[in-house]
Amino acid sequence: xxxxxxxxxxxxxxxxxxxxxxxxxxxxxNYTPQVIPHRQNQINQVAGILAPVLRKEKPSNIFCYGKxxxxxxxxxxxxxxxxxxxxxxxxxPLKTVYVNCKLKKIADTExxxxxxLARSLGKDVPSTGLPTDEVYNLFLEAIDExxxxxxxxxxxxxxxxxxxxxxxxxxxxxxxxxxKKSQVSLVGISNDVRFMDNIDPRVKSSxxxxxxxxxxYNAMELKEILEExxxxxxxxxxxxxxxxxxxSAYAAREHGDARRAIDLLRVASEVAERENATKILPEHIDxxxxxxxxxxxxxxTVTQPKQSQAVFRAILDxxxxxxxxxxxxxxxxxxxxxxxxxxxxxxxxxxxxxxELDMLGLITAKVISKxxxxxxxxxxxxxxxxxxxxxxxxxKEELGI
DNA sequence: AGGTATTCACATGAAACTATTCTCTGAGTTAGG
DNA sequence: TAACTCAGAGAATAGTTTCATGTGAATACCTGT
Numbered sequence: 104x105x106x107x108x109x110x111x112x113x114x115x116x117x118x119x120x121x122x123x124x125x126x127x128x129x130x131x132x133n134y135t136p137q138v139i140p141h142r143q144n145q146i147n148q149v150a151g152i153l154a155p156v157l158r159k160e161k162p163s164n165i166f167c168y169g170k171x172x173x174x175x176x177x178x179x180x181x182x183x184x185x186x187x188x189x190x191x192x193x194x195x196p197l198k199t200v201y202v203n204c205k206l207k208k209i210a211d212t213e214x215x216x217x218x219x220l221a222r223s224l225g226k227d228v229p230s231t232g233l234p235t236d237e238v239y240n241l242f243l244e245a246i247d248e249x250x251x252x253x254x255x256x257x258x259x260x261x262x263x264x265x266x267x268x269x270x271x272x273x274x275x276x277x278x279x280x281x282x283k284k285s286q287v288s289l290v291g292i293s294n295d296v297r298f299m300d301n302i303d304p305r306v307k308s309s310x311x312x313x314x315x316x317x318x319x320y321n322a323m324e325l326k327e328i329l330e331e332x333x334x335x336x337x338x339x340x341x342x343x344x345x346x347x348x349x350x351s352a353y354a355a356r357e358h359g360d361a362r363r364a365i366d367l368l369r370v371a372s373e374v375a376e377r378e379n380a381t382k383i384l385p386e387h388i389d390x391x392x393x394x395x396x397x398x399x400x401x402x403x404t405v406t407q408p409k410q411s412q413a414v415f416r417a418i419l420d421x422x423x424x425x426x427x428x429x430x431x432x433x434x435x436x437x438x439x440x441x442x443x444x445x446x447x448x449x450x451x452x453x454x455x456x457x458x459e460l461d462m463l464g465l466i467t468a469k470v471i472s473k474x475x476x477x478x479x480x481x482x483x484x485x486x487x488x489x490x491x492x493x494x495x496x497x498x499k500e501e502l503g504i
Numbered sequence: 505a506g507g508t509a510t511t512c513a514c515a516t517g518a519a520a521c522t523a524t525t526c527t528c529t530g531a532g533t534t535a536g537g
Numbered sequence: 538t539a540a541c542t543c544a545g546a547g548a549a550t551a552g553t554t555t556c557a558t559g560t561g562a563a564t565a566c567c568t569g570t
Contacts, residue, residue: 214527237528408552429514452553454515470515474563477513 122338123376123383129335130369132362135180136335140327142174145315149182152313153288156186156252157195164276164289164310168296169317172360175292176258178317183254196251200224204263213271216263217242220255239274243281250284261295264302272302276309319359325351328361329368337372343384346371350388367391397490403463404494405501410448413439414456416498418466423488428479429454443502457482 128134139146145167155162167175183199190197200223202216217238224245246253255275257263264272278287291310299307320328329347350371354364371391375383404415417435421427433450440447448456457480461468467485472478484491 410552448552449554450514451516451555455553458515470560472514472561472563473512474561475510475512475565476563477511478560478562479512479514 123341123372123381124336125338126335127369127372129332130365130372132366135177135184136331137181138331139174139177139181140331141320141324142178142317145174145178145317146182148313148315149178150185153182153186153254153290156197156254156288157189157193159195159252161252161279161286162254162288163312164291165313165315166291166293166299166311167315167317168293168298170296170319170358170360171294172354172362172364173317173319174361175317179256179290179292183256196249197254198224198251199254199256201256201258203258204260214238216271221245224253243278246278246285246287247282248285253285253287254290255287256290256292258292259294260291261293261298264298272306272310276306320355320361321359322348322351322355325354325359325361325364329364332365333368337383341382343382345385346383346388349385353388353392366395370395397493400465400486400490400494401497403465404497409443409445409502410452411456411460412498412501413443413445414453415460415465416495416502418457418460418482418484419491419495419498421482421484423484423486423491426481426483428481429457430479432457432482439502439504442504445502454480
């Protein structure tokens with residue numbers, strides 16, 4: 104990076120500086136690809152189940168299971184997109200509504216879900232003020248406006264159910280009885296394989312008329328998915344050999360999450376671009392992983408409530424790689440509380456908070472018994488030294504100490 | 505030596521309490537007829 | 538007069554506290570050799 108850079112190099116760099124991307128959108132989260140490797144079975148299955156709409160018959164309700172990043176959403180959206188195309192070519196009235204129940208502010212209570220559904224059908228629903236059954240009526244009205252089939256896609260229903268109970272599902276499955284002209288079919292998507300276990304049996308039988316299971320991808324399948332996307336996203340020869348392999352291997356390590364793999368590739372390409380590299384190298388994958396992890400940890404940290412932050416701050420005081428116990432954390436935590444002007448919580452609650460931090464992956468905590476000397480959690484940090492200092496700074500702002 | 509009982513330092517559960525957020529009702533307001 | 542707005546009551550929820558019970562194994566204490 105000195106002024107001694109030869110002119111030839113400079114020109115070289117300049118010429119190559121045109122973006123390594125053709126179409127970066129192909130790597131973004133909400134992109135629906137036209138080629139979905141290794142999911143032909145599921146596509147056929149879903150398409151087969153939904154196909155009756157083209158004959159104006161009511162398709163069965165479907166339920167899709169599978170962990171995150173196994174292609175559930177992509178497959179469903181792909182099929183629906185194709186279905187809409189054929190439907191409009193044939194003049195079959197078909198409407199689809201997609202709601203992601205994970206998005207908190209939009210859809211985590213019965214009211215909000217129904218309001219959101221009604222809204223996407225073109226009704227104007229105030230965000231508060233109406234009784235829930237009023238909103239139901241609006242929703243029904245919207246559907247029954249004309250003769251049509253409506254497909255309701257509920258992404259991540261498991262979230263919805265453990266927030267708001269399964270009553271909504273029950274109501275939705277019975278909605279057809281109240282419709283005169285039109286008909287409704289449900290497509291449920293869930294990350295939780297055991298989701299159906301603790302659900303009202305009445306809902307179970309009607310929602311789960313058909314089920315499609317999505318298995319995690321293995322490293323090879325991930326690689327092919329990445330190849331497919333990379334073809335669209337990058338100019339040829341941008342990828343150094345081994346990059347995709349590394350990328351997919353990393354993602355496969357964690358239950359074969361394709362979204363993760365694609366994210367990793369995207370961030371790696373951004374890193375490469377920023378460095379003015381002409382190629383994406385395996386090192387960029389490492390940097391990308393580090394960055395994703397760092398962003399994730401920072402993001403989670405700042406969105407935690409103050410009390411959790413205080414507990415986390417207390418834990419951060421341990422030197423990296425050294426273990427600490429609940430009692431010690433609690434003492435430190437009390438100190439932090441008085442410094443930050445918070446009223447300290449009971450040890451009982453702090454114990455739960457520590458458990459939550461563990462679930463979030465910010466810390467690692469394990470319950471061990473030290474025999475005569477009691478039973479406790481051993482807590483330690485898994486983050487690197489400089490991330491740890493960064494976190495302390497961040498928390499200093501947040502807590503005002 | 506081998507076996508049982510204690511004991512520690514919290515973990516884990518359940519119930520009760522509180523503060524906040526939602527839902528819903530009805531009074532008051534507006535606007536169109 | 539129907540439709541809309543909005544304050545406030547009451548219900549639902551999330552976050553905590555209080556009280557109670559549970560836990561695993563290092564130690565202490567026996568017991569019989």
